[in-house]
Amino acid sequence: MSESTSQAFSLEALRAGDRTEFARLVDAHASQIYRLALKMLADPQDAEDVLQNTFLKAMQALPSFEGRSSLSTWLYRIAVNESLMTLRRRKPEVSIAGNGDAVDDDDYVPTQFEDWCCLPEKELLSSEARTYLDQAIRQLPEKLRTVFILRDIEGLSIRETSQALDLTETAVKTRLLRARLRLREYLSTYYGERLAKEST
Amino acid sequence: MPEKLNCQTLLASLSDYVDGVLGDALCQEIERHIAACDNCRVVVDTLKKTIYLYHETAATTEVPIDVRARLFHRLDLDDFIQK
Ligand SMILES: [Zn+2]
Numbered sequence: 001m002s003e004s005t006s007q008a009f010s011l012e013a014l015r016a017g018d019r020t021e022f023a024r025l026v027d028a029h030a031s032q033i034y035r036l037a038l039k040m041l042a043d044p045q046d047a048e049d050v051l052q053n054t055f056l057k058a059m060q061a062l063p064s065f066e067g068r069s070s071l072s073t074w075l076y077r078i079a080v081n082e083s084l085m086t087l088r089r090r091k092p093e094v095s096i097a098g099n100g101d102a103v104d105d106d107d108y109v110p111t112q113f114e115d116w117c118c119l120p121e122k123e124l125l126s127s128e129a130r131t132y133l134d135q136a137i138r139q140l141p142e143k144l145r146t147v148f149i150l151r152d153i154e155g156l157s158i159r160e161t162s163q164a165l166d167l168t169e170t171a172v173k174t175r176l177l178r179a180r181l182r183l184r185e186y187l188s189t190y191y192g193e194r195l196a197k198e199s200t
Numbered sequence: 201m202p203e204k205l206n207c208q209t210l211l212a213s214l215s216d217y218v219d220g221v222l223g224d225a226l227c228q229e230i231e232r233h234i235a236a237c238d239n240c241r242v243v244v245d246t247l248k249k250t251i252y253l254y255h256e257t258a259a260t261t262e263v264p265i266d267v268r269a270r271l272f273h274r275l276d277l278d279d280f281i282q283k
């Protein structure tokens with residue numbers, strides 16, 4: 001969601017605990033937070049918990065919100081942290097260092113050169129394909145996944161993404177490129193098979 | 201003077217290229233390269249398509265009514281559940 005949407009809210013009223021204004025804020029941003037959590041966690045119940053906790057924390061933290069980023073970006077930031085905590089709780093056996101840091105340069109280099117662009121839209125976005133798209137994103141290391149979801153799915157700018165994740169813009173760009181290239185590989189495998197079927 | 205663009209160096213500018221924020225000179229170099237290099241052309245085209253497909257799947261998800269109602273309840277905003 002764009003920054004202009006957020007600016008339509010009275011920060012003064014929100015900071016003062018105005019319930020009507022807060023209810024408006026929730027309605028304006030609940031869908032984007034729910035989507036983010038669903039993509040991150042792939043579980044409706046967990047996503048709902050993240051949604052609730054995000055707005056509870058926002059409610060508590062609003063008096064000290066300084067407005068250095070937009071409200072929208074700030075909410076994303078809380079929601080990303082909540083989602084990551086949920087993931088940590090799920091698999092405590094995985095050390096944080098091992099979780100997505102091992103992103104080496106080999107992942108960079110494309111290995112699939114099937115040109116599946118010409119497949120019909122109906123096939124590219126069939127319900128089976130959509131399920132595959134969701135699975136593929138879950139195979140990304142967390143660090144790549146968050147950047148990709150915020151930038152390419154939710155449509156935040158590089159700057160907003162860097163604010164939401166507390167990363168430099170350079171780090172966002174590096175991770176974004178890796179995420180995109182990896183997903184392209186996954187999708188090439190999937191759609192490449194469809195393409196082969198079609199030509200037989 | 202930038203070194204001559206090859207398949208490897210093209211990768212580094214790929215995101216900026218598909219996002220349309222790359223400078224004119226480098227942009228033209230990439231276009232010249234992919235006109236002659238089939239693999240890179242496919243990578244560029246399928247990368248654009250990958251981003252497009254994910255973007256398409258997102259816009260349709262709205263928070264369900266019952267989820268919204270429980271959210272408002274949890275936030276002690278029950279009187280705002282009716283829009
Ligand atoms: Zn090439």
